[in-house]
């Protein structure tokens with residue numbers, strides 16, 4: 001069975017874009033693949049979160065993953081920092097990672113521009129840590145978005161380099177993974193771009209948003225002054241609202257508003273009201289589950305411990321073999 005792996009940095013709440021773009025597929029993949037899903041809290045240190053935030057952020061993502069349907073019995077769901085083996089493999093990979101190639105990575109250049117006061121070595125070696133995450137479990141497939149393609153390419157480089165250096169076909173070369181249908185791109189509410197892309201909180205709808213917050217955000221979404229002639233092409237902000245409608249509403253509802261748009265009788269207020277209510281219907285059970293999990297210390301720690309144990313097993317085996325290959329021998 002193929003091994004699939006994905007990590008998420010615990011830097012914010014999950015929004016509809018995370019759900020429809022990734023998590024929904026993870027829930028399906030856990031039925032058919034050997035899955036590792038983890039919370040990349042080592043990686044989050046590259047932006048220096050406060051110690052008092054770190055644990056809570058990790059806990060929140062864990063609760064959200066569980067609430068969205070990831071099953072710790074089926075998938076291996078764990079916290080990166082529970083596996084010191086990852087840090088060890090990261091150290092080994094760094095010995096064969098070169099400054100020039102690391103400096104050329106776009107996400108590094110972007111981060112360096114965004115936080116010029118904190119261009120730390122962790123930021124530079126972010127791709128080696130990501131490679132360690134992936135190859136420690138000998139993952140075959142990594143579901144990644146466009147923004148992570150170059151990091152994944154670096155993982156392939158490091159895996160190949162290790163195999164070549166030690167003349168052993170040890171690590172599989174991880175490939176990008178598109179599960180089933182093409183990934184659905186969920187737009188934000190500010191008229192352009194992906195949900196969660198811009199910093200403003202009102203651009204994204206979080207799985208944990210209360211109904212009144214959802215209504216407020218949707219009612220404030222950007223629109224235009226309306227179609228002036230039949231079958232007019234929709235401007236991006238309107239297209240975006242329809243994209244959202246398509247993922248949460250019934251097909252006849254979408255058809256109704258499409259028809260209204262094409263005949264110039266649409267009232268955006270009606271569309272938004274409908275959209276908000278359908279988002280609420282969709283997110284409500286997940287939100288309730290998140291809240292109940294956040295209040296249930298035992299359930300969360302049980303899931304985390306179980307994940308750590310399963311993940312440890314495969315990480316420990318890899319590290320034992322890697323040490324052997326590199327030439328470390330116990331006395």
Ligand code: TRP
Pocket residue numbers: 005006007008009040043129130133134142144148151
């Ligand atoms: N870099 C990824 C992101 O920001 C998170 C991540 C860390 C990851 N390690 C990974 C993703 C390993 C896939 C595989 O989205």
